[in-house]
Amino acid sequence: MLDLTTRPELNALDVHPALRDLGDPAEHPDIVGDLAARLADGLRRYPHFVVLTGLPPTRERVLTVALGRTIADMAPADRVLTPDGRIKVSFTRVQIDPEKVGSENAVTRYSRTNRPLELHTDSSYLRRPHEFVAFQMVRSDPDGGDTLLVPVEHVVSALGPAMVRTLKRSRVPFGRGDYPILWERNGAPNIRYYRSQIDTALEEGGRVRESDLSGMAVLDAALERPDNQFRFHLKAGETVFLHNTKVLHGRTGFAPVSTRLMYRVRVHAGCLG
Ligand SMILES: O=C(O)CCC(=O)C(=O)O
Ligand SMILES: [Fe+2]
Numbered sequence: 001m002l003d004l005t006t007r008p009e010l011n012a013l014d015v016h017p018a019l020r021d022l023g024d025p026a027e028h029p030d031i032v033g034d035l036a037a038r039l040a041d042g043l044r045r046y047p048h049f050v051v052l053t054g055l056p057p058t059r060e061r062v063l064t065v066a067l068g069r070t071i072a073d074m075a076p077a078d079r080v081l082t083p084d085g086r087i088k089v090s091f092t093r094v095q096i097d098p099e100k101v102g103s104e105n106a107v108t109r110y111s112r113t114n115r116p117l118e119l120h121t122d123s124s125y126l127r128r129p130h131e132f133v134a135f136q137m138v139r140s141d142p143d144g145g146d147t148l149l150v151p152v153e154h155v156v157s158a159l160g161p162a163m164v165r166t167l168k169r170s171r172v173p174f175g176r177g178d179y180p181i182l183w184e185r186n187g188a189p190n191i192r193y194y195r196s197q198i199d200t201a202l203e204e205g206g207r208v209r210e211s212d213l214s215g216m217a218v219l220d221a222a223l224e225r226p227d228n229q230f231r232f233h234l235k236a237g238e239t240v241f242l243h244n245t246k247v248l249h250g251r252t253g254f255a256p257v258s259t260r261l262m263y264r265v266r267v268h269a270g271c272l273g
Contacts, residue, residue, distance in 0.1 A: 010232060011047060013038060015054040025066040032063070036070035039241050043132070043272055047151045047230060048247040049240055057138065057236035061263050064136045064239055065089055068267040071132055078270035087267065090123075090130065094262040110196075111264075114256050119150050119223045119248040120194040122266060125175040129192060130266040131273075133244045137234040138261040144254030147240055149230040150223055151247045152182070152191040158222035164189075166215045172198055173206030181212075181219070186273050190245040195220060223248065234262075243272055 016031045025032045035052075042050035055063075072079050072087045080088045097112040110117055123129040135147070156164055167182040174197055183190050195216065202208060222228055231252075234240060242249060244266075254260055 010051045010053070011042065011049060012051045012053045013042065015052055019063060020055060025063050032066050032070060036067050036074070039067060040071050040074060040269075040271060043241060043243040043246070046153050047149070049149055049151075049230070049242040049249075051232070051234070052239045052241065053237075055237045055239075059138055061091065061136060061265070064134050064263060064265050065091070067241070068132055068134060068265050068269075071271065072267045072269045074269070074271040076270055078268070080268040090264075090266040092264040094135070094264050095260060096256075096258060114144075114254050114258055114260075116253040117250045118195055119148060119229075119250040120197070121192045121248060122244050122264075124179075124192050124194040124197060125177070127177060127179075128268065130244055130268055132241070132265075132267040132269040133249070134239055134241045134263075134265040135234070135249075136239040136263040136265070137236050138263060139259050140234060140236050141254035141258045141260040144252050145258075145260050146231050146233050146252040148250040148252065149240075149242065149247050150228050151230075152189045152245075154228040155182075155191060155219065155222060155248075156189050158225070158228055159218060163215060163218055166211055167219065170209075170212040170215060172208055172212055172216070173201035174198060175201045178206075181215070188246075188273070191248060192245060193219065193248060 013035070016035065018028055018031055019025065019035075039050055039052075068089055069087045082088045094111050096114055121129055122133050159167070164182060168180055168184070170181045171178040172181055174192070174194065179192055181191060181193055198216070
């Protein structure tokens with residue numbers, strides 16, 4: 001399995017020099033279109049993530065958003081639009097919020113703390129989780145907050161055929177509905193998982209079969225194995241783009257007082273399959 005801790009290959013894509021000056025991406029539609037096409041291609045295939053390098057640290061988010069919109073607009077485009085007809089982009093600042101650090105519940109707020117984040121699918125409670133997720137590092141934490149990624153192919157090979165069948169038949173509560181953990185689309189595996197969100201749904205009255213619980217225990221053990229994970233430390237200016245139902249993401253913890261700041265951009269992008 002690839003070991004990216006020393007960043008030898010990171011599945012990196014270096015940004016075109018014309019975009020390095022952080023000019024308005026709208027002025028470079030061909031370059032943005034070409035980059036978006038290469039990103040979309042990278043997200044469709046193993047390991048389903050691409051790190052964009054070569055940009056200086058910036059608080060500007062226009063390029064990440066433009067790439068999300070461009071990919072959402074690619075055929076076959078079953079876009080989700082805002083009431084005014086624009087492609088709907090979800091944007092969040094991921095940084096410590098002192099009020100959230102103290103609260104023990106609220107799984108969805110974990111990302112606003114310094115705690116480690118278990119491997120998960122974003123918007124896993126939605127009938128259709130966003131396919132496109134990007135994390136743009138604005139300020140990294142020098143000692144922690146490493147990115148962890150586990151592609152669905154690692155899960156499938158670690159679990160073996162019988163357990164894969166169990167998880168394809170699973171019906172697990174994610175808060176707003178029950179969904180299988182693994183499923184096939186266009187002949188390829190997809191995954192939806194967020195253990196603490198499932199546990200919260202179970203505490204709130206959700207039900208799950210014994211066989212699904214045992215399957216989740218095997219899955220948790222597989223996800224914890226470092227040889228199943230990609231791990232790297234994003235630098236300020238770098239952005240990791242990922243296919244949210246083909247690779248699980250998480251992060252290691254970092255200092256309780258930290259200026260770490262990431263932008264999270266999520267878009268429904270049917271073209272990613
Ligand atoms: O902080 C990170 O590196 C990831 C956060 C995350 O998973 C999220 O906000 O969805
Ligand atoms: Fe996340």
